[in-house]
Structures are given as structure tokens and as C-alpha cells.
Amino acid sequence: MQDFRTAVSEAVRDEAALRGALAEADIAPMLMVLVQLTGDLDFLEKVAPHIHGAWSFLQSVPEPLKQEVRHRLIAALQDHAANDRPPPPQPPADVLQRMMGAGVGQTVPEEYIPLLLEEMRFGEEDTRAVRWHRDPAKLPLQGFKVIVIGAGFGGLCAAIRLKQLSIPFEVLEKNADVGGTWLENGYPGCAVDTPNHFYSYSFHVNNRWTRHFSRRDEILGYINDVTETHGLRPHIRFGAEATGAAFDEKAGKWRVTWRDREGRTEEAQCNALISAVGQLNRPSVPRIRGLDDFEGPLFHTARWDGGVDLKGKRVAMIGTGASAMQAGPSIAPDVAHLRVFQRTPHWAMNNPNYHRAVSAGNAWALERIPYFSNWLRFQLFWASSDGFHASLHADPSWSSPDISLNEANHKMRELIVDYVRGELDGDERLLAKVIPGYPPYGKRMLRDNHWYRMLKRGNIALETDPISHITADSIVMKDGTVHPADVIILATGFQASRMLWPLDIRGRDGHTIRGDWGDDDPRGYLGIAVPHYPNLFLIYGPNTNLAHGGSIIFHTECQVRYIAQALREMVERGYATMEVRQDVHDLYNHRLDEKAQGMVWAHPGVTSWYKNDRNRITVTSPWRLLDYWAMTRHFVPDEFRVANRPGQAPKVPGQRAEAVASADSLPVS
Numbered sequence: 001m002q003d004f005r006t007a008v009s010e011a012v013r014d015e016a017a018l019r020g021a022l023a024e025a026d027i028a029p030m031l032m033v034l035v036q037l038t039g040d041l042d043f044l045e046k047v048a049p050h051i052h053g054a055w056s057f058l059q060s061v062p063e064p065l066k067q068e069v070r071h072r073l074i075a076a077l078q079d080h081a082a083n084d085r086p087p088p089p090q091p092p093a094d095v096l097q098r099m100m101g102a103g104v105g106q107t108v109p110e111e112y113i114p115l116l117l118e119e120m121r122f123g124e125e126d127t128r129a130v131r132w133h134r135d136p137a138k139l140p141l142q143g144f145k146v147i148v149i150g151a152g153f154g155g156l157c158a159a160i161r162l163k164q165l166s167i168p169f170e171v172l173e174k175n176a177d178v179g180g181t182w183l184e185n186g187y188p189g190c191a192v193d194t195p196n197h198f199y200s201y202s203f204h205v206n207n208r209w210t211r212h213f214s215r216r217d218e219i220l221g222y223i224n225d226v227t228e229t230h231g232l233r234p235h236i237r238f239g240a241e242a243t244g245a246a247f248d249e250k251a252g253k254w255r256v257t258w259r260d261r262e263g264r265t266e267e268a269q270c271n272a273l274i275s276a277v278g279q280l281n282r283p284s285v286p287r288i289r290g291l292d293d294f295e296g297p298l299f300h301t302a303r304w305d306g307g308v309d310l311k312g313k314r315v316a317m318i319g320t321g322a323s324a325m326q327a328g329p330s331i332a333p334d335v336a337h338l339r340v341f342q343r344t345p346h347w348a349m350n351n352p353n354y355h356r357a358v359s360a361g362n363a364w365a366l367e368r369i370p371y372f373s374n375w376l377r378f379q380l381f382w383a384s385s386d387g388f389h390a391s392l393h394a395d396p397s398w399s400s401p402d403i404s405l406n407e408a409n410h411k412m413r414e415l416i417v418d419y420v421r422g423e424l425d426g427d428e429r430l431l432a433k434v435i436p437g438y439p440p441y442g443k444r445m446l447r448d449n450h451w452y453r454m455l456k457r458g459n460i461a462l463e464t465d466p467i468s469h470i471t472a473d474s475i476v477m478k479d480g481t482v483h484p485a486d487v488i489i490l491a492t493g494f495q496a497s498r499m500l501w502p503l504d505i506r507g508r509d510g511h512t513i514r515g516d517w518g519d520d521d522p523r524g525y526l527g528i529a530v531p532h533y534p535n536l537f538l539i540y541g542p543n544t545n546l547a548h549g550g551s552i553i554f555h556t557e558c559q560v561r562y563i564a565q566a567l568r569e570m571v572e573r574g575y576a577t578m579e580v581r582q583d584v585h586d587l588y589n590h591r592l593d594e595k596a597q598g599m600v601w602a603h604p605g606v607t608s609w610y611k612n613d614r615n616r617i618t619v620t621s622p623w624r625l626l627d628y629w630a631m632t633r634h635f636v637p638d639e640f641r642v643a644n645r646p647g648q649a650p651k652v653p654g655q656r657a658e659a660v661a662s663a664d665s666l667p668v669s
């Protein structure tokens, strides 16, 4: 980030360019910068009534008022430049709260302010970095080693924090490069559906996204940039697929095994093990009779075969989730025919920014106008985070519980139905096929990627009857209809609930992850720590997926901060082992299950990868981002049992076990 004075003088250097940029840039962040520079709250109130939501398209500020915002902002910047003014002090919390509320046309509760300031980062400080309490030069860091499994967003974030703390570490990555799920998913149209200026690390802001929701290649570019900037490559062992880890009680260490590129098994020891294997990297291949008999190309979206030319082919695509929603419309214009096999319909919302490029004006302002980027991040955080959370709780007195949860959820249903009807040109027969019978948000809410318009194309067919089996050249339906196909694409998702599979993780006292969790019942404390697995920390573990809103990178940063604090505790206090207490873990999961059961994902009409067949939500977090942030913000040593030396019985530091279940730190909302 440029120094404030330099940024201001750069911004005003070419007034025509500044004017041109402001003519296009988003009005809310511009207004916020203006108020921050001038403290003019009266003007804020003048504009505020015209802002009806956090997304830029929900702001209907009349043109003359917009002109006034631009005019005043130019004057304020010029004044700061001419008088060499220092950066304005950060507004006090109540002023910030008012500014934020005005910027999104809603009340921003006070409890969010510390989180938002951390996320926005007005100063130079890396707000989520963890620092030593003691002089690191005097700490036994050389004898300490951490292994991280996975070099996707999670593993790289952990690596950055470990590097900052000078903790020796190594990252094992099964692929030949960084990127994780973004490396593996190369299907046409692959893109993020969380806005990118929020879906990126808070400590590595990118002001050059070309789109609001970037495509996979641009995201991979960002991930590579992060990797190079932080000098991570030398720490990553590529082509090393971790196969298992066993806790060696005597040594108080993990023995981690991996397979190298040649298929040889290797082993290394570490004091702490961080799994960052993600939830979406083991494709789910459907068990459809005859799948192997198909003689044409057949591949999963996450293993896209770019060598297969789809031009002029009859393509069958099984699945209508997020991957299908992106891939389908991207290949539809090229193929001779696309037949989509839908098992259950998904909800998809429209977002006018989804297909838009970042305007040149916004790009200019992001790069050159101080605080514009911080405020845009705030806008997008607010637009896509906890906003719908309250509406995803079932109202027990609701009159149509099958199709919606409550009034707000029902309104959303009607809004989406109207939108889809419009996209389908009022085709009620097709509408009935694509509108889910369960409430909105029951499965992952998708962003419409022109899916419904695609269904109206002449070369598309939507099949909603069940598949019976597959033959050498066709898909056969239960009613006997035969659909010939040249290529089959499986857009059938991932084995998300079979978390950590196929890793063989062996903890204390004969515990194994598969034994404890089975194939579909993972649990962890905060999704990070598991009893009987000392010194093991999970990123994107049980119940940490986000389905009501938010960016998974935000959650990752929360988890990594927590883990870094735990490691700090281990190193500074000389603990050999640190294991989350069973009672703390159980209480957390009890609260979590209670909370999740009242939410939309547990709706009896929904099947999804968010839950297991006993209707327990295992993948998705029921908490608001704010709650999870608060729970992970400070590592609480008393929630762990520790041992100073290998072999020594674990003990609880500080207070007695029962007294520190930290029930107060768990949300009750």
C-alpha cells in the first residue's frame, strides 16, 4: 500500500483522469472516502437515503447528487495534496458505524465494527498476523517443525503465517503446482461466485481483478502471485501426496507419510500437523450401472479433459450444481446437443455484477484513491456475508413449511421464481421442472450463469426423470428412453462429507479418523481440533463450510490465526502436546448441532452434501461469520490438555476443567 500523502498527490496529478474515473466508480466507497477525509457527516446523511443495499446496483443516488459527491471528493483530495495533510485519523467507532450503515443502507450493528476494521485494514498493520509474546531469538524454534498438507488457499495462508513467525515448516502438495481446487478445476466457465475483492486474503489485497467474480485462471494468477510474494515455493514439496499420519506418543510427534512422484513412500516427523486438504478435491463419481461401459470420453468437471473437442458432439451432463451451472452455459454454444440430467433442482440467484467486468473507473479508484479499496471490501463483505443468516432459521408457526421457512425466505422464493420465469420467457412447463420444492438456500445457493436462458436454447434438453443405466453409447432412463451421447460429463460434485479421506490419520490410544468419524460424521472443535489427535489442526474442517454467505478465505484466515496462536502457545510454553478437551469439543458440537437443526440445511425436503443421511449437518457452519470470528479470535489454552514432555500425562493449564468450558464464548443466537 502506498503512503497516504503519495497516494493523494498521485490521485490528483491528472485531474482529467481523476474526473473520468470518478464518473464511473461506485458511489458508496467514494462517499465513504469523502466522509473519511472531510468528516462531513451532514453530507453523508444527504446521500444516505438513496443507498438501499451494499451491492453497487442497489444504489440509486440521483445524478446531481452523485456529481456533488465526485466534486467534493476531488476538492478534498486536492486540498489534502496542496496542504500536504497527514492521513485523517480513523473515525471513532460510532462515526464508523454510521458511515457503514449509510454505505449499505442498513444498520450495521456495533458488534461488527472490530471485525470489519480488521477486514478492511486501514493502516499498514497486518491485522490477523500473530506475533510472538517472547523474544523469538530465545525460543527453541529450530527444533520445532510443522507439516502442512495442501497448497491451496488454506495451506498457503498457514504457510505465510508460519513463515512470518519463523517456525520451520514444509508443505506437502499432491499436485505439481499451487492452487488446490482452483488448480484442479479447469472446466470451461469455472469462476468464483463470491465477489473477488472480498474473496482474497485480507493481507494480500488485489486491486487489479478484472471482474467482480473472476474466472479460474485469474484466481490461479493471484494464488501464484501470493506464493511468489511470500517466497513460499521453496517450502513446498510438489508431487507429494500425503497418505497418512500417525501420532507417535513416545516422541510426541506426528509421523507423516507421503507418496512421491515415482510412487515411493516417504516419511517425515513433525511437532504439529496442519491439514489444509480442503473439502472439494475428491470428485464424487456416481454409482450408475454401466458407467464403465461407456466407450466415449467420460470425465468429471474437476478432471476436465481439454483434449476432447466438444464441437459438434452430443454431450450428456449429469448434475446441476455449481459446477454444472458454470460449465453448461459455457459449452452450450459449441456442442451439437447438450442433454442435462437433473436429479433435483437447485436454487440460483441473479446478481447483475456476476458477468460484469470491473469498470475502468473502479479499477483506477481502487489503485489510486486512498481507502477506496478498503471501503469496497467492506461493501462486499456486507453484501455477501451474514445478511441472510437470520432468514435461514425455520419459523415453527410458518404456514407453508415445505417450500419456505418464514416470511423473508418465502419472499426470496417468490423473487427468484419471478426472475426465473422471466429468464424462461414464461415457459411454465420448464419453470415447474427447475424450481425446487424445498426452501431457498436448502442446498448451496447458486449464481445464475445464464443457466435458464441456456435451457431455452434449441440444442439443449433437460431430463428430470431418473437414470437407469449407461451403455457403450447412451444413457438409458428408468422409463426405457435411450439418449445417445458422444461424451458424458460428470458434474456430480465432491466427497465433501468424507472429510480428510483418503488420508489415514491415527491419533492417540488407537483412535483413527475414519474410526471416529466414519465416512460421513466428522466433528471438530471449531472445525479445527479433534480430541485424541494432539497437535493436529484442521483448516476447512467439519462445519466450517459457508452456505449462508461469506468468503471461505475469511474463515480460513480465522482458522489460521487460531492455529498460529496455538503454535505460539506450544513453542513459548514448551508444550510437547496439546489436545482439545473432550468436554469442550462435545459442548461445542452439542451447541452446533442444536443451532444447525433449526436451519434451512436440515430441512427434511433437502438432500445435499452439507449433511449426512441422519440429517446431521457436518460440512456447513451454522454460525454467523461474526460468531465464528469471535470464537476463533483468541486461542484459549484452558480448552486444551497439554503435556510438557513426551510421555507425560496430559494436564489442563490453569483452571479446573469443568470451570473452563468457556460456555460464554459460544454463541447462543
Ligand code: NA7
Pocket: 280, 286, 287, 288, 301, 318, 319, 320, 321, 322, 323, 324, 341, 342, 343, 344, 444, 491, 492, 493, 494, 607, 608, 609
Ligand atoms: P454439487 O453442488 O455437489 O452438485 C452435484 C450435482 O450432481 C447435483 O446436481 C447432484 O444432484 C448431482 N448428482 C450427484 N450424484 C448424482 C447421481 N448419482 N445421479 C444424478 N445426479 C447426481 O457439486 P458441484 O461440483 O456442482 O459444486 C460443488 C462445490 O464446488 C460448489 O458448492 C462450489 O463451492 C464449488 P442432487 O442435487 O444431489 O440431487
